[in-house]
Amino acid sequence: MTNQNFEALSRILLNNWHYITRKTLSFHEEINFFTGHSGSGKSTVIDAMQILLYANTDGRGFFNKAAADDSDRNLIEYLRGMVNIGENNEFAYLRNQNFSTTIALELKRTDNGECQCVGIIFDVETATNEISRKFFWHKGPLWENEYRTGTRTMTIDEMTSYLQVHYEKDEYFTTSHNERFRRQLYDVYLGGLDSEKFPLLFKRAIPFRMNIRLEDFVKEYICMEQDIHIEDMQESVMQYGRMRKKIEDTFVEIGYLKEMRSLYDSVLEKDEEIRSNTYYFRKMEILDYQTRIQALKDKIRLSGEEYTRQEERKEGLDVQIYDLTKQGEELLRQISSTGYEDLKNQLESARELVNHLNKSVVKWQQTADRLNAWIDEESTSNQTIWDIEEFEKNTIDEEKLARLKKSIAQMQEETEDTKKEAESLLREIKKRERQTSEELTQLKAGARLIQSTWNGQKPFSSSVFFKRRARQWRFTFLRIFWISGMRNGEMRQRDI
Secondary structure, X not given: OOOOOOEEEEEEEEEEEOOEEEEXXXXXXXXXXXXXXOOOOHHHHHHHHHHXXXXXXXXXXXXXXXXXXXXXXXXXXXXXXXXXXXXXXXXXXOOOOOEEEEEEXXXXXXOOOOEEEEEEEEEEEOOOOEEEEEEEEEEOOOOOOOOEEOOEEOOHHHHHHHHHHHOOHHHEEEEOOHHHHHHHHHHHHOOOOOOOHHHHHHHHHOOOOOXXXXXXXXXXXXXXXXXXXXXXXXXXXXXXXXXXHHHHHHHHHHHHHHHHHHHHXXXXXXXXXXXXXXXXXXXXXXXXXXXXXHHHHHHHHHHHHHHHHHHHHHHHHHHHHHHHHHHHHHHHHHHHHOOHHHHHHHHHHHHHHHHHHHHHXXXXXXXXXXXXXXXXXXXXXXXXXXXXXXXXXXXXXXXXXXXXXXXXHHHHHHHHHHHHHHHHHHHHHHHHHHXXXXXXHHHHHXXXXXXXXXXXXXXXXXXXXXXXXXXXXXHHHHHHHHHOXXXXXXXXXXXX
């Protein structure tokens, strides 16, 4: 089943209540259990809650009804913290100076988490046990200062001043009248509770015993009528339980169906999105193909236009080539008629002549270099030297050239004769050298013989013989050196 929104008790704050000096308890949103030994404070907390929920500070008829001992308590005992100190019902108070007590409940909405607080403050004068009270309500959670100023609890005046400073007029409410606060609590703060049935049912629930019979429990706590049939009620309760279980299962199935419906709607939405995207995708493909086709058509059209222009240009070039060919032929005919071929032949002949002359110039220079070698020779006449210089300057005429050739020829003949004579002299010198060598050997042998034969006489002097032979050899070698100065047809002067 779906959860209903309601005001849930989330926290309770107690300042100077019975033996509790300062305490804040937090509650679960659903079921809460108070457990503990006798005298641990379970009834103390529940009695503090009853004061606010009944808006009744008297406490008669409900104080300590949750306890097992059925002992009575009154408000001043809770406020001052009365405790037993002996076996003879001796008691003492924990608070013996003037003080203030605060009880506050924090209620939280289960749907949006908004909080509101209801509470009460008591100012107690311990000398006379006079009690002043004031109920309050304000928006928001419990105060962080826990309704305290430093180390003590706020008084009624301090709490009233704090509300006036920190809240707007419609955000808080205070009163000292029980009935007035009870109407405001049930009608407004708790959402319209029955002011008669709620306190009655709550008061019956507090002293509930687990060992009570079911029939008595129903008669006392649930139904006011005494003539009831438990079997019929049990059957009704069982049917209600089965029906509630079925309803809960139905709600669970409805939740599953809603979830399935949501998933199915999501699938349909995705399918529709896929179909839509597929349509747009195919449409984009078609548009892309159309764009490509149009681009190809434009390209074909431009290519055709370009081809036409090229054809026209080709035709124009063919006409120009034809005209230029005709003009060339006409020029060739004109050139032929003006003797162009004869001039061309003459030009080729002139080029061949120039090449031949260039080669002749090289040879001429080489010849001039060889002729210059004759200038330094002693045997070369002055006329020949002059002819050689004019040949080198390229100013020689035919007569001088013939004379130069003749002079060169004569000098070559003389050189050849000198060469032959020198060769004859060389052979003769080599012959005399061999003879002289033999004679020298014989003379050396005879001198040793004469020296050994004529002991004590003056030996034969060979210096005269060698001097005479030396003069002959020197003359012969000078002639050879003079002749050997002629090489390669050149006459060189030697200092003899």
